[in-house]
Amino acid sequence: MKQDIPEDGTLLPLMEEFYTIQGEGFNTGKAAYFIRLGGCDVGCHWCDVKESWDAEMHPLTPADVIVENADKFPGKAVVITGGEPLIYNLDYLTNKLKERGILTFIETSGAYPLSGNWDWICLSPKKFKAPRPDITPFAHELKVIVFNKSDFKWAEEYAAMVSPTCKLYLQPEWSKSKEITPMIIEYVMANPKWEISLQTHKFLNIP
Numbered sequence: 526m527k528q529d530i531p532e533d534g535t536l537l538p539l540m541e542e543f544y545t546i547q548g549e550g551f552n553t554g555k556a557a558y559f560i561r562l563g564g565c566d567v568g569c570h571w572c573d574v575k576e577s578w579d580a581e582m583h584p585l586t587p588a589d590v591i592v593e594n595a596d597k598f599p600g601k602a603v604v605i606t607g608g609e610p611l612i613y614n615l616d617y618l619t620n621k622l623k624e625r626g627i628l629t630f631i632e633t634s635g636a637y638p639l640s641g642n643w644d645w646i647c648l649s650p651k652k653f654k655a656p657r658p659d660i661t662p663f664a665h666e667l668k669v670i671v672f673n674k675s676d677f678k679w680a681e682e683y684a685a686m687v688s689p690t691c692k693l694y695l696q697p698e699w700s701k702s703k704e705i706t707p708m709i710i711e712y713v714m715a716n717p718k719w720e721i722s723l724q725t726h727k728f729l730n731i732p
């Protein structure tokens with residue numbers, strides 16, 4: 526049976542929530558509560574959370590319950606991820622988190638309209654369903670996954686669209702990282718506006 530998801534963002538399909546350390550990008554190393562919403566149709570063949578794709582598999586959960594859970598932990602920052610979290614209206618959830626003084630970070634492909642009140646937006650553009658152009662000026666961080674050589678060109682196209690203060694990261698696709706990481710190292714040394722981002726949680730064996 527298809528779930529009826531209200532458009533006001535008070536109920537969201539929650540796949541999992543866990544307190545851990547942000548493993549990637551600018552906020553690497555910081556304690557944060559992760560909220561993983563189900564549902565994504567971007568279709569990255571190398572996606573490391575394919576179990577998230579079908580929203581129907583994940584129970585509709587009151588945003589108020591998610592906020593209560595997040596507020597139980599000492600690290601007052603959340604990372605809202607998925608799946609593709611911007612499929613949903615995130616205004617209600619993020620406003621409630623911010624009322625409690627919790628910082629709001631998002632991981633998004635940018636393929637859906639921007640909603641929510643954010644302290645940090647990590648935009649990770651995908652060739653399989655490109656971001657909406659209107660999100661690029663709002664990104665605090667651009668994190669491009671490098672799966673093959675052509676992704677460097679794709680990364681530069683997006684670097685030209687984000688704001689001048691946006692942090693620029695190249696992150697190796699996990700299954701190909703042995704081959705790709707040396708290429709990123711060389712690229713960053715030649716083009717130092719970029720930095721390398723590693724999925725450090727996978728090395729640390731934490732969620």
Ligand SMILES: C[S@@+](CC[C@H](N)C(=O)[O-])C[C@H]1O[C@@H](n2cnc3c(N)ncnc32)[C@H](O)[C@@H]1O
Binds near residue numbers: 571572
């Ligand atoms: C699973 S996605 C969920 C959020 C959103 N759908 C997105 O893609 O940004 C979270 C982050 O993991 C990255 N990611 C996913 N699969 C990966 C892989 N195999 N190797 C490296 N990074 C990956 C994504 O690019 C994104 O930055």
Ligand SMILES: Nc1nc2[nH]cc(C(=O)O)c2c(=O)[nH]1
Binds near residue numbers: 546632726
């Ligand atoms: N520790 C940790 N850091 C992360 N940064 C982005 C993640 C994600 O899946 O969105 C992720 C994740 O799944 N775990």
Ligand code: SF4
Binds near residue numbers: 569
């Ligand atoms: S956009 Fe994100 S969640 Fe969706 S398939 Fe790509 S990496 Fe996975």
Ligand SMILES: [Mg+2]
Binds near residue numbers: 573574
């Ligand atoms: Mg992950």
